[in-house]
Amino acid sequence: MNIIQCYAPTNDSNDDIKDQFYERLQSIIEKCPRKDLTTLMGDLNAKVGIDNTRYEDIMGRYGLGERNENGERFANLCAFNKLVIGGTIFPHKRIHKATWISPDHTTENQIDHICINKKFRTTTEYVRSRRGADIASDHHLVVANLKLKLKKNWTSGQTALRRFNTAFLRDTDKLNEFKIALNNRFQASQDLLKEEETTVEDNWKSIKEAFTSTYQEIKERRNKKAAINNSRTRTEIIQAQTEYIEANKQVKKSIKVNKKKCVEELATTAEKAAREGNMKQLYDTTKKLAGKYSKPERPVKDKEGKPITEIQ
Template structure:
């Protein structure tokens, strides 16, 4: 049953995974989590450093806590893996070092939250004071704890599942607004592309009478166009589906399933001889899984490298950029907790949203100039040609743009050929557009003899402008923006 219904039974899991540094480890853990229909999986011995959160390609959110410094030893470490439903109920989370992490969830009862604490307890040979300090932090209320011995990622610990009677809240004031991307890769298929063109053309043909009719507005026309494009994408392309990493082959997935079956054989063994035999078979299959994952990753990188070299030779900058982005995106990019103005870490979701609203409210609402300039009307006869551009002027402008791009490409190509360093500096005047005083801007438009009617149209598009911020898949409350202009 869904997590957020009032009568749902929520399943939690806790698992010592031994390490999450192995290639494809997070994917295997997420797969086992979905297989046992867990909403929250508590993980220990991640061996990850620092504190942060990471969204997996399959949709799960991983909150992790480890040693503070990146160069610290890769030991200990705890994490919480949340399903898509559990993410909606997440109120905030806290890191308490490499052994304890806590997350708070809203419940059906107003003002009552459920705190889930995952810990990695010190062993008996630890200092007694350290153990006493650790255990004094723990408070937990759970019921009906059982192990799931069939879950498998080659760990010598069993998955524990808890059944909770406290229901999470059903209705929320703000829902998640995570955008889904359409599978545009299908457009590379000629048949799919032609089908997409036919369907979109038929839908646009129906707008011919609408555009010429009376009583239509720009908003209604845009709404129809948007609905036609999105419905065609839904029908022909569909959404991207990421249930596992794209480089993991079907053969590797079969080996993972075989390892899972061997784990089940160990659990069902009746004699020591049967168990020893099953354990030996499991160990061998586990080696094959690790070897297969490394082979898949190596082949994936080699194929990407070959494709990138071909794209560079052919001058296909778009494909080269996409491949480079894939290479650079392989490392973990943690989402750091938001900090207050005093430098204090904010882990509560609502407080983070309020902090972002406060930040952008100050950024996009700059104080008015102390001494605004006295702008007078421009002379009637301007010193520049304000008439429509000629064909020759347009052709010259396009030619100049192409020449600059071509020059830049030649420089990049020569630097690659001679294996020399190249530094390209793109200058961006920080907050230049965000700090424009609109009152002065309207006067400037009048100074250059822009018709007042056009000035009023532009001004009306800015008056009463409100913005919202997307943080953690949720929209914040709106705030008014009184300064700055749109770019582009």
């Protein structure tokens, strides 16, 4: 399986920047073996829309809005590489299609995508956005459910061992249930075997059946979750959302105040450096004020301590 996570330039970006991005993305896709499952996902900043004319093989008619220039580029890339755009092939409500919302909460677009190569199209059960994540972002989470059917190569002459997942027995209540149920089954088996002449093989089968059937019985019990539909719960959710929005506003307001204070301090430092003739400090401070100051990057090093400069 190959997963490609990317962040594309916005629709208003320079064409040269867009060309460079899609050329780089194409080169990465070409490195993925055709027989492998390849997933391309991320913030593509591309609206593909609902019209799938000429793109019937890689998208459905359940997109959102109208296709823009970035959407055209993205659709062409997917068509060339036979990548199906998952967010367009499943019918959903509008709120489950939109992946981005404007700061004023008036505009919604579908610009984040999850794609899978056409060969594995049937493994995708659904793709949709999920709202309500506790993150300060104008994007919604986009999720996809894939169901793979993996083949196992059996070696002739060998019997496959069945392994039981006993992790649920770490729960004390489940463990006690298991002990009681197993004891009851053993008792019933012993009473039955006493009435007949049995062999070692019969005893072993009885013990094995007791363990396996008890395991399945206890493991498959599920605690039913109560439906959250009472008015008190809904009120608490609305109140929590209101408190979150207010807290988020306060955080953004605090950031603006601190940013303004930082700019004023830098301006004071620059004026002082100019009066004292400290040109180096004046130059560095001016770059910070202009937003062009950046710390030197620290390259990732390999095991031998040499900087990695190529794609690994």
